Amino acid sequence: MSFVPKARVTQLMRLTQGACMCPAHLGGLSKHLPNCKSSKSFASQIKQEYAFEMASANIRYGEGVTREVGMDAKNFNAKNVIVFTDSNIAKLHPFKTVIQSLEANNIPYRVYDKVRTEPSDQSFKEAIEFTRKKGVDLIIAVGGGSTIDTAKAANLYNSYPDADFLTFVNAPIGKGVPVDKTLTPLIAIPTTAGTGSETTGSAIFDFKELKMKTGIASRALKPTLGIVDPLNIRSAPLEVKIAAGLDVLFHSIESYTAIPYNMRGPAPSNPIERPAYQGSNPISDVWARKALAMTIDALPKIKKDPNDKHALSQMILAATYAGIGFGNAGVHLCHGMSYPISGLNTSYFHPGYNKDHPIVPHGVSVAITAPAVFNYTGAAFPDRHIEVAQAFGADVSNVKKADAGRVVSDHITKFLMDLGLPNGISAFGFSYSDINNLVDGTLPQHRVTKLAPLQTGAEDLASLFEQSMKLY
Known part of the structure; x- marks a missing residue:
């Protein structure tokens, strides 16, 4: 690289x-x-x-609305779903609700639970490699901004299988090439009340070799749907x-x-x-x-x-x-x-x-x-x-x-x-x-x-x- x-x-x-x-x-x-x-x-x-x-994801808000995600997957006719989360959220109610909904609607899925809190270029690359190898027709991100941003990056580079990692990273650190493809549908389910990543086209990461943070920014990265459920943030530490x-x-x-x-x-x-x-x-x-x-x-x-x-x-x-x-x-x-x-x-x-x-x-x-x-x-x-x-x-x-x-x-x-x-x-x-x-x-x-x-x-x-x- x-x-x-x-x-x-x-x-x-x-x-x-x-x-x-x-x-x-x-x-x-x-x-x-x-x-x-x-x-x-x-x-x-x-x-x-x-x-x-002005651009934003579609937003669905309501207590318990996470239960609908399996029906959303069926409406997308999804046959190859990847659910992104981190090792903590994987043990909690929001993630379990998503899995129950997918299974109730007979949706095939795989889980990527290795998202890093405050992701790095390396953790992005690992998620990208997983997605490229497995293939996907719908991505669901369950977690905070780190999880949603990781899913965005994986989605982007999955659509550009030959792209170097720096292709879309913001200039002057990366090349800042515009995204000219429509990406795979992404449903973002936030479990923190903070980044607003369920609405945006940004994905931020820590570039370890340069010891600084940077990111990728494009409207094309916006989630297709943000499911905003107040029940999902109650278990987070103060x-x-x-x-x-x-x-x-x-x-x-x-x-x-x-x-x-x-x-x-x-x-x-x-x-x-x-x-x-x-x-x-x-x-x-x-x-x-x-x-x-x-x-x-x-x-x-x-x-x-x-x-x-x-x-x-x-x-x-x-x-x-x-x-x-x-x-x-x-x-x-x-x-x-x-x-x-x-x-x-x-x-x-x-x-x-x-x-x-x-x-x-x-x-x-x-x-x-x-x-x-x-x-x-x-x-x-x-x-x-x-x-x-x-x-x-x-x-x-x-x-x-x-x-x-x-x-x-x-x-x-x-x-x-x-x-x-x-x-x-x-x-x-x-x-x-x-x-x-x-x-x-x-x-x-x-x-x-x-x-x-x-x-x-x-x-x-x-x-x-x-x-x-x-x-x-």
């Missing part, structure tokens, strides 16, 4: 940090090289993006529920504060090249605001009572809402910075998770930099940051735009502290000597970082990581 060496990726990123990002950051937010043409003259040569595209909920929280805030879709850059020459993550837009905004309000209300209630049925139902709905929003708008710095935090972790084991490998759960790694990030980005779109602060309960009647970042940062910090989030990235074993590596792991995350409302270079990222060493 060929891949881009880490040193080369870092070199390319550093060379481009000072370059003009026009027209993606118009309105005085760009940083220009001395020989760069002005925003106006540059934009006049390239047709500016003028459209956004720490898993909190970590997953934090992912929902920042899906909402990041997609709402991302650069607007019509400032993202030039329009594609072909619609198939329009990215899944397109910037904030009027439709995604609606889903993001609703998910934000629901999460702020429900997550503290779950912290107080992990079995609060109404709060759990609200959280799994919020995860789906946020997934529809960010699955089209995208996320930005918190997610971009989270990937090296997870990828470079060698010693931290988060409570409530398997001890088979060190893990900073995705939602936790996203949340840990949020106070610093939104204090920083508040200068770009202060009105939106003030709206976010208001959603947290801030009295914004006298808040000045210049203070928008500080106010939202303060309220996020208190919210995270009340949920018991670890006190900064130093809690994971990172020190100031690790900042350069954390920056190097963030720079290649173009898919998300270019959606940040401020152009953010290596020095800016270093400052954000430094501020995130301790939060309280």
Whole structure:
């Protein structure tokens, strides 16, 4: 397998940090090289993006709706089903319900239960090999985002049997080739209220050789159907529920504060090249605001009572809402910075998770930099940051735009502290000597970082990581 060496990726990123990002950051937010043409003259040569595209899986919601999946398989006329899950979920009610439903409807199936929590390139490849060898006409994913993302990757590469692994991985780490085939039907059944992966076309993994996370993003990866059943998330440990909920929280805030879709850059020459993550837009905004309000209300209630049925139902709905929003708008710095935090972790084991490998759960790694990030980005779109602060309960009647970042940062910090989030990235074993590596792991995350409302270079990222060493 060929891949881009880490040193080369870092070199390319550093060379481009000072370059003009026009027209993606118009309105005085760009940083220009001395020989760069002005925003106006540059934009006049390239047709500016003028459209956004909404896409989502079909969603079925309801308590006990998982029991219908066998009938769905029959309706697909499925004869060769693979059920993806992990070794924990394979012992629990959601998976058993799926198997009972398949057997009741006489659907042939095989189980792949080796999904890795926070999947890696290697675990993706193992799932891909299994799928290619066995063949499949319907995939069912039962689990959290790790399981659903693994199933997406297996589905994609099964449809391209000769493709190298990097073919579809996001550039500049991979080739970022557009997906031009219709994939095998995929039914996603989430067992956590977090990633919203049942609605999106993204599959995230830890690229071990580069010690960073990256992913694959294409509308073609979207599940055919997301079965959202509140009963399926009740058995998760409290720490898993909190970590997953934090992912929902920042899906909402990041997609709402991302650069607007019509400032993202030039329009594609072909619609198939329009990215899944397109910037904030009027439709995604609606889903993001609703998910934000629901999460702020429900997550503290779950912290107080992990079995609060109404709060759990609200959280799994919020995860789906946020997934529809960010699955089209995208996320930005918190997610971009989270990937090296997870990828470079060698010693931290988060409570409530398997001890088979060190893990900073995705939602936790996203949340840990949020106070610093939104204090920083508040200068770009202060009105939106003030709206976010208001959603947290801030009295914004006298808040000045210049203070928008500080106010939202303060309220996020208190919210995270009340949920018991670890006190900064130093809690994971990172020190100031690790900042350069954390920056190097963030720079290649173009898919998300270019959606940040401020152009953010290596020095800016270093400052954000430094501020995130301790939060309280």
